[in-house]
Amino acid sequence: MENQYLVELAQKYGTPLYVYDADKIASQIKRLNDAFTGVNLKLKYATKALSNISVLKWIKKHGAGLDVVSIQEAYLGLKAGFDPKDILYTPNCVSIDEIIEAVDLGLTINIDNISILEQFGHRYKNTVPCCVRLNPHIMAGGNTKISTGHIDSKFGISILQMRHLLRVIETYNIHVIGLHIHTGSDILNPEAFLRGTEIIFEVAEDFSDLEFIDFGSGFKVAYKEEDVTTDIEMLGKELSKSFKNFCKARGKELELWFEPGKFIVSEAGYFLSKVNVIKTTPATVFVGLDTGMNHLLRPMMYDAYHTIENISNPSATQRVYTVVGYICETDTFGTDRKLSEVRERDIIAIKNAGAYGFSMASNYNSRYRPAEVLVHDGTDQLVRKRESLDDLLRNQIIVDFE
Numbered sequence: 001m002e003n004q005y006l007v008e009l010a011q012k013y014g015t016p017l018y019v020y021d022a023d024k025i026a027s028q029i030k031r032l033n034d035a036f037t038g039v040n041l042k043l044k045y046a047t048k049a050l051s052n053i054s055v056l057k058w059i060k061k062h063g064a065g066l067d068v069v070s071i072q073e074a075y076l077g078l079k080a081g082f083d084p085k086d087i088l089y090t091p092n093c094v095s096i097d098e099i100i101e102a103v104d105l106g107l108t109i110n111i112d113n114i115s116i117l118e119q120f121g122h123r124y125k126n127t128v129p130c131c132v133r134l135n136p137h138i139m140a141g142g143n144t145k146i147s148t149g150h151i152d153s154k155f156g157i158s159i160l161q162m163r164h165l166l167r168v169i170e171t172y173n174i175h176v177i178g179l180h181i182h183t184g185s186d187i188l189n190p191e192a193f194l195r196g197t198e199i200i201f202e203v204a205e206d207f208s209d210l211e212f213i214d215f216g217s218g219f220k221v222a223y224k225e226e227d228v229t230t231d232i233e234m235l236g237k238e239l240s241k242s243f244k245n246f247c248k249a250r251g252k253e254l255e256l257w258f259e260p261g262k263f264i265v266s267e268a269g270y271f272l273s274k275v276n277v278i279k280t281t282p283a284t285v286f287v288g289l290d291t292g293m294n295h296l297l298r299p300m301m302y303d304a305y306h307t308i309e310n311i312s313n314p315s316a317t318q319r320v321y322t323v324v325g326y327i328c329e330t331d332t333f334g335t336d337r338k339l340s341e342v343r344e345r346d347i348i349a350i351k352n353a354g355a356y357g358f359s360m361a362s363n364y365n366s367r368y369r370p371a372e373v374l375v376h377d378g379t380d381q382l383v384r385k386r387e388s389l390d391d392l393l394r395n396q397i398i399v400d401f402e
């Protein structure tokens with residue numbers, strides 16, 4: 001999006017502000033669909049990346065289903081108009097009660113541990129189909145907090161426990177229609193995926209009722225210009241080929257599922273804030289923003305790099321700044337960044353903020369969460385109001401000590 005337009009949006013709606021480019025979301029979905037040929041590809045957008053209902057509706061309009069990790073995300077998806085069957089429910093460490101609720105809603109159920117699978121089988125036998133999440137123990141992911149496939153990970157049923165898993169399925173006559181792996185976010189190269197697929201093709205021989213295989217996600221996007229990203233086209237070509245062979249050998253056309261979050265929405269998002277203060281210290285020059293890690297946690301939580309630009313003074317001389325938030329603990333967005341000269345009240349854009357931006361925002365320091373704007377079909381539309389004091393007080397019950 002053009003800097004000038006973003007500055008206008010910041011003025012129109014105020015800051016801090018999340019802005020999403022709907023066209024970019026649509027083109028990312030298209031890019032995935034185009035990369036896979038001759039296979040029955042189904043995309044299940046990972047809701048947790050960005051769960052604004054208008055965004056979900058836009059994603060539905062472009063043909064994707066949803067992957068949800070909580071019953072609450074499922075309710076958001078239903079509110080957005082998704083068919084329950086097109087919502088894959090992939091929770092971790094939830095109680096059987098929540099799974100029963102998901103079954104009652106008609107979601108597609110993905111189970112990731114043997115204890116719950118036994119309870120599920122005991123209750124439903126073969127009357128409710130399910131998918132099982134396997135852990136193929138592929139070490140991948142850019143950060144241990146988001147690596148989910150390694151041996152010590154809490155996610156999935158280990159392929160080393162396959163005999164136990166098969167015994168449970170047989171005992172209760174469970175109707176397993178899908179196999180799922182998700183090896184973590186930020187996977188650097190398609191090799192990890194392709195290794196995972198080989199493992200799962202082998203394992204699939206023990207499951208006769210399969211209708212789909214879900215390869216999870218982890219597609220990387222470029223946060224820095226020189227970042228290596230997942231070669232989607234190469235992955236699509238290779239995996240389409242091996243998947244077709246797999247289906248042919250099985251004598252059945254299965255669906256190939258992916259559940260990307262970041263890939264679909266990250267680059268569509270801009271996080272806009274205003275410079276409150278320029279603070280020169282003996283060591284550095286700080287740019288202090290009217291936001292903080294409460295609104296964009298990734299830099300502090302994952303050491304994530306986000307491109308930062310001064311969009312209201314773009315052609316000035318470049319200087320070096322450390323860009324920080326207003327939270328009362330260290331909350332740095334970027335250290336020693338080159339920005340065109342920053343003045344108080346300038347508008348700063350943080351890029352790649354669509355995924356895990358607003359969805360991880362909190363009220364820490366009792367700050368209001370930002371507004372969100374969706375730009376689609378040439379118009380900008382407010383899709384979430386900025387919070388107010390009423391939102392902070394909403395569920396509080398105030399004790400009268402008189």
Ligand SMILES: *Cc1c(COP(=O)(O)O)cnc(C)c1O
Binds near residue numbers: 048049184259260
């Ligand atoms: C978080 C998550 C995803 C999405 O990961 P991205 O890196 O955002 O693409 C997909 N599937 C599951 C089960 C997840 O937990």
